[in-house]
Amino acid sequence: MTDSLSRLYNAVHDAKTRDPASSRTARLTREGVAKMAKKLVEEAAEVGLDAVQGDRGQIVNESADLLYHLVVLWAETGVAPDDVWKEMDRREQLFGIAEKLPKVGDKGRRPLAVSERSRRSLRRDG
């Protein structure tokens, strides 16, 4: 999946300077980040609605549109796919450590407390 998104990112990056008449990405680039953000939110809402309606095929279609618009927003704001993969790796390591800690901590603390602490740390670092 990360490969497909990285390829899409490169294609989108190249398309930004193309003729807006033939490239949706170039059109979105001309319209600016607010328009890109609006499109992203619309696609996310569509995926959510399709899920509520139980339309699996449409969830797949709209998810592809959602990912395209997310990548367009990354390219516009200077975020590279690697930036996101690194953050995901960091979280995986953090939660992995939390999972290896004792199941019941001091004073009868439950593992959820450890997990919650990790989440707070993520929010603070992020």
Ligand SMILES: N=c1c2ncn([C@@H]3O[C@H](COP(=O)(O)OP(=O)(O)OP(=O)(O)O)[C@@H](O)[C@H]3O)c2ncn1[C@@H]1O[C@H](COP(=O)(O)O)[C@@H](O)[C@H]1O
């Ligand atoms: N992966 C995609 C991709 N996914 C979805 N879409 C388009 O995004 C549309 C969904 O967005 P909208 O709902 O806003 O579309 P719409 O209903 O037609 O809305 P409006 O255009 O009227 O605003 C889909 O109908 C697709 O046409 C994509 N358009 C382009 N790409 C890739 O992006 C790269 C650059 O392509 P161009 O931007 O066409 O140069 C290429 O690799 C393309 O394959």
